[in-house]
Every structure is written in C-alpha cells, then in structure tokens.
Amino acid sequence: MKYMFDFYLQTMKTAILSWFQYRVGQYFYMIGMVAEPVVYLVVWSTVASAQGGSVGGYTAGGFAAYYIVWTLVRNINIVFTPYGWEWRIQRGELSAMLLRPVHPIHYDLAFFAGTKFVVIVMWLPIAALLTLLFHPTFNTTPLGVIVFFFAIWGAYLIRSMLLWLLGMVTFWTTRVSAIYGLYFALELLLSGRLVPLSLMPPWVQGIASFLPFKWTFGFPIEALIGQLSVQQLFLGLGMQVSWIVASFLLVRVVWRFGIRHFSSVGN
Amino acid sequence: MSAFAYDITVAELSKTYFVPERDAGLWSSLKSLVRRKSRVVRAVDTISFNIAPGEVVGFLGPNGAGKTTTLKMLSGLLYPTSGALSVLDYTPSRREKDFLRQITLIMGNRNQLQWDLPALDSFELNRAIYHIPQAEFKRIRDEFIDLLDLGALVNKPVRNLSLGERMKMEIVGSLLHRPRVLFLDEPTIGLDVTMQRRIRNFIASYNQRYGATVLLTSHYMTDVEALCRRVIVIHHGHILFDGRLTDLTEQFASYKTINVTLEDSSIDLSSYGAVMEREAEMIKLRVPKTETARITSRLLSECSITDLTIEDPPIEDVIEQVFTQEQVIT
Numbered sequence: 024m025k026y027m028f029d030f031y032l033q034t035m036k037t038a039i040l041s042w043f044q045y046r047v048g049q050y051f052y053m054i055g056m057v058a059e060p061v062v063y064l065v066v067w068s069t070v071a072s073a074q075g076g077s078v079g080g081y082t083a084g085g086f087a088a089y090y091i092v093w094t095l096v097r098n099i100n101i102v103f104t105p106y107g108w109e110w111r112i113q114r115g116e117l118s119a120m121l122l123r124p125v126h127p128i129h130y131d132l133a134f135f136a137g138t139k140f141v142v143i144v145m146w147l148p149i150a151a152l153l154t155l156l157f158h159p160t161f162n163t164t165p166l167g168v169i170v171f172f173f174a175i176w177g178a179y180l181i182r183s184m185l186l187w188l189l190g191m192v193t194f195w196t197t198r199v200s201a202i203y204g205l206y207f208a209l210e211l212l213l214s215g216r217l218v219p220l221s222l223m224p225p226w227v228q229g230i231a232s233f234l235p236f237k238w239t240f241g242f243p244i245e246a247l248i249g250q251l252s253v254q255q256l257f258l259g260l261g262m263q264v265s266w267i268v269a270s271f272l273l274v275r276v277v278w279r280f281g282i283r284h285f286s287s288v289g290n
Numbered sequence: 291m292s293a294f295a296y297d298i299t300v301a302e303l304s305k306t307y308f309v310p311e312r313d314a315g316l317w318s319s320l321k322s323l324v325r326r327k328s329r330v331v332r333a334v335d336t337i338s339f340n341i342a343p344g345e346v347v348g349f350l351g352p353n354g355a356g357k358t359t360t361l362k363m364l365s366g367l368l369y370p371t372s373g374a375l376s377v378l379d380y381t382p383s384r385r386e387k388d389f390l391r392q393i394t395l396i397m398g399n400r401n402q403l404q405w406d407l408p409a410l411d412s413f414e415l416n417r418a419i420y421h422i423p424q425a426e427f428k429r430i431r432d433e434f435i436d437l438l439d440l441g442a443l444v445n446k447p448v449r450n451l452s453l454g455e456r457m458k459m460e461i462v463g464s465l466l467h468r469p470r471v472l473f474l475d476e477p478t479i480g481l482d483v484t485m486q487r488r489i490r491n492f493i494a495s496y497n498q499r500y501g502a503t504v505l506l507t508s509h510y511m512t513d514v515e516a517l518c519r520r521v522i523v524i525h526h527g528h529i530l531f532d533g534r535l536t537d538l539t540e541q542f543a544s545y546k547t548i549n550v551t552l553e554d555s556s557i558d559l560s561s562y563g564a565v566m567e568r569e570a571e572m573i574k575l576r577v578p579k580t581e582t583a584r585i586t587s588r589l590l591s592e593c594s595i596t597d598l599t600i601e602d603p604p605i606e607d608v609i610e611q612v613f614t615q616e617q618v619i620t
Binding site: 026029030032033034036037040041044045118119121122123124125283286 | 362365366367368369383385387388390391393394395397400402404406407411412414415417418419420421447
C-alpha cells in the first residue's frame with residue numbers, strides 16, 4: 024500500500040511536470056474546449072428567454088451555472104482514450120509498460136489524476152470570465168458541494184475504466200476509432216453533455232439512468248448546481264459506486280483475455 | 291546438471307505467428323473481406339539452450355531470424371506456442387512482480403523515458419515503480435551517471451538529447467533496480483563508435499560488478515567480440531551454433547588471411563591465393579584454411595618477405611558463412 028501510494032504520488036508529479044512543459048498549448052486547448060459549452064449555453068439561454076424565462080426547469084442563469092460547471096467536469100473527465108491505445112500498441116509502449124511490476128491501469132489513473140491539479144488551476148480564470156459574462160444562478164447546498172467533490176472523482180474513475188475497456192479492443196483489432204465514435208455519440212446524448220437530461224423525453228431519461236454516461240457527466244454537475252434532492256444525491260453516489268465496481272471487474276476480465284491474445288500475436 | 295544451476299533455461303521452445311496476407315489491389319482487398327488468407331510463420335522453432343548466472347551471451351542472427359521473438363518470450367511479453375522456458379526459476383509469461391523486478395529488456399529503438407521531462411524525473415518514477423529505497427537509488431543513480439558521463443545531461447528534457455545520449459539514459463533508467471538478468475536487443479543500434487564503446491564498457495562493468503546474466507543481440511560484431519565469450523547463432527528460427535566465439539571461427543571459417551610485406555612489391559602473388567588488398571609493399575592474400583600452412587611455407591621459401599602475419603577472417607564473414615551453411619551444430 025505504501026509503495027502504491029509512492030507510485031501514485033510520483034506518477035502524478037510526473038504528469039504535472041509534463042503538463043507544465045506545454046502550459047501555453049494546454050491553456051489554448053482548454054480555451055478551445057470552452058467553445059462547445061458556450062454554444063450550448065447561448066442556444067439554450069435564447070430558447071429559455073423565448074419560452075418565458077425557463078425550459079425544463081432551467082432559467083438562463085440555471086443554464087449558465089450548468090455549463091460553467093460542465094467545463095470543469097469535462098476537464099476532470101479527460102482520461103486515457105482508445106486513440107492513445109492505438110498509439111501505445113503501435114509504438115510498442117504497451118510492451119514497455121508490461122515489463123514494469125505495476126499494472127498499466129495504475130499508471131493511467133495516476134497520470135491523468137495528476138493532470139487535474141493543473142487543469143483546476145487553469146480552469147479558475149476561465150470560470151471567472153464565464154461567470155462575469157453569463158451570470159449563473161446556483162442553488163448549491165453544502166451537501167451538494169461534498170457530493171460533487173466525490174462525484175467528479177467517481178466520474179473520472181468510471182470514464183477511465185469505460186475507455187480502458189474500449190481501448191482494450193485494440194488487442195483484437197488494430198483500429199478502435201469507429202467504436203469510440205459510437206461511444207462518443209451515445210455519451211453526448213445520454214450523459215447530459217449536449218443538453219441537461221431533464222430536457223430529454225422521459226423515456227430517454229429512463230434509459231440514461233441505467234447507463235453509465237449520466238453518472239460521469241450530468242450527475243456531478245446537477246449535484247453542484249443544486250438540482251438534486253438529498254435522496255438523489257446519495258442514489259447518484261450509489262450508482263457511481265456500482266458502475267465503478269462493475270467496470271473494474273469487466274476491465275479485469277477483458278484484460279486477462281486481451282493480454283493473453285496480445286502476448287500470443289505480439290505487436 | 292540441474293536446472294537451478296542456470297539463470298535461463300530454454301527447452302524445445304517454439305513460437306508461431308499467423309500473419310494475414312493478401313495481394314495488392316482493390317480486388318484482393320474486397321476478396322479479403324469475405325475470405326481472409328493467413329500464413330503460418332514459425333518465428334522460433336524448437337530451440338534449446340541454457341545460460342549460467344553471470345554469463346554474457348551473444349544472440350546472433352540476421353533480421354527476422356527469431357532473436358527479438360525469443361527475447362520477448364524470455365522477458366514475458368510473448369507466450370510461447372510450445373516448449374518450456376524459465377528465467378530465474380520463474381515462468382516469464384506469468385509476469386509475476388518479483389520476476390519483473392529482477393529483469394530488464396532494453397531495446398535500442400524504443401524509448402521508455404518521459405519524452406518531455408529531464409531523465410532525472412523518469413529515474414525518480416522508476417524508483418517508485420521498483421520500490422528502490424531512496425538512499426540506494428541515489429547511490430546507484432549517481433554511480434551510473436558518473437560511469438556514463440551523463441552529469442551535464444540529466445537535467446535536459448529527453449527530447450533534446452541526441453540518440454546516443456538518450457540510449458545511455460535509457461540504460462541507466464533500465465538498470466536502476468539492479469536487474470539480475472539483462473536482455474539487450476540492439477542496444478547500440480545507430481550509435482557512433484565512441485558511443486558504442488562507452489555503452490559496451492558500461493555493460494561489461496555492470497556484469498562484473500553485479501554478476502548479472504546478459505543475453506545480447508547486436509548486428510555490430512565489435513559489441514559481441516568485446517562482451518561475449520559465448521554466442522548462439524539463430525537463423526530461420528533454428529539454432530545453428532551454440533558455443534565459444536573462438537570455436538565459431540574455428541568451425542566455420544573456410545579461409546584465412548595472410549598479410550605479406552615484400553621487399554619487392556612488384557611480385558605477383560595471385561598464384562598463392564586471392565589478392566584482396568595491395569597497399570605499397572603489403573599484400574593481403576585470402577587462402578583456403580586447409581591450405582594455409584602449405585601456402586605460408588611456399589611464400590617464405592619462394593619470396594623475399596620482410597613480414598608475414600596470419601589472421602582469422604572478420605567475425606562478420608564467419609557469421610555469414612554460418613548462415614550460408616545453415617546446418618545444426620551445437
């Protein structure tokens with residue numbers, strides 16, 4: 024345990040140092056990323072105004088709060104992607120990782136968690152600017168803040184593991200981008216990324232509750248802006264725990280078969 | 291002798307790949323959607339050898355001979371198709387943590403360091419990965435940095451280092467945990483002669499100091515001659531020779547080189563053997579090995595000679611000769 028803690032700490036430190044090497048580039052990347060929620064925000068604020076001030080329970084200020092928190096959750100949700108898997112296998116980097124006495128997933132979890140410290144620092148001025156421009160309305164509760172703190176890391180773990188599962192498809196097929204495209208489309212619609220889920224038809228909301236996407240995006244946002252009851256907050260955390268356990272077990276099984284296949288065919 | 295006397299034991303080891311194949315062109319591409327063709331490639335074919343603790347063995351063969359596949363099986367990156375192998379009494383394909391802590395695989399064309407950071411940061415990460423106690427880590431790191439003369443470079447981002455400098459850093463990073471078994475796949479590839487010598491000396495000194503077992507592949511015979519007393523020659527997945535480097539020359543060299551310095555350089559020596567080189571009074575003659583004694587004696591009695599030396603052919607030529615004959619001699 025002590026050794027793993029040291030490993031996580033050192034990998035996180037390495038991640039922070041790596042990100043600082045390209046701080047200007049990373050900052051522009053973050054600014055570019057803000058364009059997506061700003062478009063959604065402008066569209067939905069306009070719709071809200073046209074419909075007498077609110078849509079699906081969101082006012083213009085509510086949308087502003089949603090999409091400002093969105094920018095943070097989106098950044099926390101950046102994990103090792105299937106594109107990275109393709110790159111890693113083609114360049115032989117996975118082989119190098121397999122020679123280490125630490126499972127590669129620990130490296131990815133630690134590395135991307137490390138980058139979050141830089142991300143949060145870089146995000147603060149962007150959030151301040153968006154707040155000045157769009158005047159968000161928060162109904163945040165202390166419990167919501169506490170749940171949000173755990174929920175963003177829960178979201179990070181679920182998304183890390185889901186994308187690891189997708190990435191492991193590269194053990195059997197060289198290209199995984201097409202499947203990732205499908206995943207991305209589902210996530211966009213069913214996570215609350217494109218639009219708050221409460222604006223979706225009830226049957227879509229029903230489906231979304233049983234899929235992992237909502238718990239990686241909409242749930243942490245709604246927890247912070249004060250859209251959820253106490254019961255919904257705890258239910259959300261429970262769903263996150265369930266998805267973490269399920270995806271962790273799936274990763275273990277797929278890894279076992281995948282790595283055996285990889286080791287049989289080489290790279 | 292029991293298997294425990296060896297660090298590496300390989301018995302009847304084979305590795306087969308299924309390689310997809312199709313002809314060039316659109317039609318073949320469409321056909322392959324319906325019916326995929328594949329070819330079986332036996333990269334390693336029932337090879338056997340043992341390596342004792344502390345031995346440095348050269349693993350030689352042309353490209354595609356099965357060297358890297360064997361090294362990957364020995365380091366646990368590939369599952370063998372059949373046969374048995376053991377490294378430090380572990381089965382490599384299980385990749386147990388204790389096994390991985392005691393080996394390293396260095397590939398000359400692969401980068402394992404953090405590209406954007408100074409190598410020191412990668413070393414620190416390796417310390418955490420291999421659980422190296424802080425004091426021991428610093429002592430070994432500084433010792434290796436001194437031995438490879440890297441003091442001025444460890445603070446530069448890896449991406450700004452030359453190929454040779456990067457390779458030296460890779461070697462330091464890969465040996466910080468003081469592995470007992472080193473698999474080195476072309477560690478000096480693409481490096482200039484000075485850098486090659488530096489790395490060779492470092493490997494030799496690591497082997498002597500820590501008693502490590504080394505299995506080395508290299509296309510540079512100077513590496514092999516400087517480091518390995520024993521060589522294993524592999525070709526088309528088969529072992530063609532396993533023995534002392536000197537015995538390889540003895541068994542496979544079909545000719546010797548006689549260097550003759552004449553008093554009168556105008557004398558024609560082509561009747562004694564093939565003239566390979568002529569420089570002022572010095573002539574290099576290539577003669578069949580079995581004829582060497584007779585031709586030397588004729589030269590000494592028939593010509594005015596100021597100097598005469600007999601040399602074995604370069605090891606590269608001998609290896610080529612082994613590949614040409616491709617017969618199993620162990």
